[in-house]
Amino acid sequence: MAKGSFAAMQTSNTQLTFYYENGQTETLSIPIAANDLGQQLQQMLNQPWLIFHLAEQTVMISTQKVIKVEIKPALTQLQGEGIFSNTQRVTALQRGAAGRLGV
Template sequence: MRAGSFAQLNQDKENTTQVTFHYVEGHTETFTIPMPAQEFQEEVLHLLSQPWLTFHLVDQTVFICTARLVKVEVKPSIPELQGQGIFPNSLRVSTMQRAAAGRLPMST
């Protein structure tokens, strides 16, 4: 690794947004978009209301039908999104956590 390349990697990470699409059929695809999360946040609701999204990759162009999506994950998070149907400070509970809560005796 060249000197300073780690700093460049961190800077590139700050200027990109990772989006994972989960399809009705059960498979997923992840894309890195050359756009800071704050900028992506301003467009995300408008983008998801479009019938098709287009991603130009180095070797191909990918079209995604938004009607076939069941979930979209964005990294880094965009907590600035606010309004009806948006739940701030949420936590994901894993299967192991759910199972453990029902099996471990709770002391009072």
């Protein structure tokens, strides 16, 4: 086990949220630093199945049923065609507030 505080150990985890075709979502925390995951991302998403071993069960995810993946923290090291840096998410609440508050 790595030496250091529990808080320091937490920083090396990456959170993945999978959005499925049927509208369901699932969030998993994996013990891989975001930078390391970024290097494996394309290969990972090309697999027909992703398998995650949890303490109490194994979760298998069909990548063909996934329509979106959110990753925290951000993978800012990814660059190239089709990658847009400094993007902001605009939600319905933000759009409404901008009209009323002049934001």
